[in-house]
Amino acid sequence: MKIAAALGVAAAVLGWWVVSREAPEEGAPVQAAAAVPQSGHMPFFAAAAVQSAPGAAGTERAVRIAQLKEQLALTDHTYCSYKNNTRYPHSSRPIAEQPDQVYPNKQVTDTHPMRLDGGGVDRAIQIQTSQSRVFMASGETVEFSLRAVDSNGAPQPLVVTRALAKGIVFNGRSTPTVVVPFADDGTGADAVAGDGAFSGALAPAQSALATFNGTVRTIVSYSVNGRAGSVIFDIIYSPELPAVWAGPPREVNENGSLVYVLKANVRMAGRYIVTGRVDDAHGQPFALATFNDLLTTGPQEIRLLVFGKLLHDQKPAMPLTLRDVDGYLLKENVDPDRALMPRLQGKVLTGSSRSPSAYSDAEWQGEERTRYITEFGKDLQLARSELAKLDAGAVENFQTECR
Numbered sequence: 001m002k003i004a005a006a007l008g009v010a011a012a013v014l015g016w017w018v019v020s021r022e023a024p025e026e027g028a029p030v031q032a033a034a035a036v037p038q039s040g041h042m043p044f045f046a047a048a049a050v051q052s053a054p055g056a057a058g059t060e061r062a063v064r065i066a067q068l069k070e071q072l073a074l075t076d077h078t079y080c081s082y083k084n085n086t087r088y089p090h091s092s093r094p095i096a097e098q099p100d101q102v103y104p105n106k107q108v109t110d111t112h113p114m115r116l117d118g119g120g121v122d123r124a125i126q127i128q129t130s131q132s133r134v135f136m137a138s139g140e141t142v143e144f145s146l147r148a149v150d151s152n153g154a155p156q157p158l159v160v161t162r163a164l165a166k167g168i169v170f171n172g173r174s175t176p177t178v179v180v181p182f183a184d185d186g187t188g189a190d191a192v193a194g195d196g197a198f199s200g201a202l203a204p205a206q207s208a209l210a211t212f213n214g215t216v217r218t219i220v221s222y223s224v225n226g227r228a229g230s231v232i233f234d235i236i237y238s239p240e241l242p243a244v245w246a247g248p249p250r251e252v253n254e255n256g257s258l259v260y261v262l263k264a265n266v267r268m269a270g271r272y273i274v275t276g277r278v279d280d281a282h283g284q285p286f287a288l289a290t291f292n293d294l295l296t297t298g299p300q301e302i303r304l305l306v307f308g309k310l311l312h313d314q315k316p317a318m319p320l321t322l323r324d325v326d327g328y329l330l331k332e333n334v335d336p337d338r339a340l341m342p343r344l345q346g347k348v349l350t351g352s353s354r355s356p357s358a359y360s361d362a363e364w365q366g367e368e369r370t371r372y373i374t375e376f377g378k379d380l381q382l383a384r385s386e387l388a389k390l391d392a393g394a395v396e397n398f399q400t401e402c403r
Helices: 002-022 030-034 042-049 055-086 307-316 368-392 391-395
Strands: 092-094 108-115 123-133 135-137 141-151 160-165 176-178 199-200 214-224 227-238 242-247 250-254 257-265 270-279 285-295 296-306 321-328 336-342 343-352
Touching: 042 055, 042 108, 055 391, 108 227, 123 227, 135 336, 141 160, 141 214, 160 199, 176 307, 199 214, 227 336, 257 285, 257 307, 257 343, 270 296, 285 296, 296 321, 296 368, 368 391
Parallel strands: 135 227
Antiparallel strands: 092 285, 108 123, 123 141, 141 199, 160 176, 160 214, 214 227, 242 257, 250 257, 257 296, 270 285, 270 321, 321 336, 321 343
């Protein structure tokens, strides 16, 4: 009985569909009749979907256009960001991109609650520390300082009871221990003599650590108001001199760019990383120039580039000054991973007053940049053409990020 009833309903629906196909009611959508498959196999719920198709198609088209607009914006951003950010080579960049490299010889300072011997801290006492450098080449000296203040910043009486430096090793071998003298001479940061600021210096080359290669840890024990505490200073020492500077630097104009040429006698062949900072005539940091290449032993030239378009675009006040040059031999698969050259601290060379507009405005070109721009450009063109198929006006009015 139930099956017969179901067949009856189905027959009625099919009869209605056949009649409506042959003679649609007045006002019925022509699109609905035209959309019926010629096979005649159409379920009853499809008729309603077909009749609502014009509205659905419009909604789908709007959604698709929105998606294509978003895709175009993304591909344009990728293309333009890469193109704009690679106008200058890796070896010559605005120094604002790497603020931590602006003043490499600036003291490293820290403030932390007093760490008590035996564990715990005294948050009512703040220990202010400084060290003049972290990486040290052979023959260099590092200076340390520490002082104590209360929560209001008022100096507290501090006395250094012991300071020992020792190389850190992981293979069980022992290293010499060196006493580091500290004195209450008021030379620490923001310190005045007699306020409890202590300072000391370590010169590994003049001690039993002269041949040690790696991290040297100095542990300073002290007391504040009768309570004992300690602080740790770490430096990375390189007893090797892989290369030394030889002769005065000079400035040359080469292929539309400014180049600083530094001479060096290379004792150990390998890849050298040398970095110099460039200031404008007002002392404002302007550019970071980096040399990264292989050098053989013997007399060599290290060339630090200030790219022409960087000069042309940013128009720094001339003349420029090269300062604070440091370099090292990169060592792979060992710790430490570098052997340091002697640093050239402070002003190295002040050049000519040639106008920035006299340098080349051409963008940097390289195999990698050309390859990436080509591929990103293909993606951008495809995104444009896909959107143009549905909304040509949207493509014409699109604002690119390229500048």
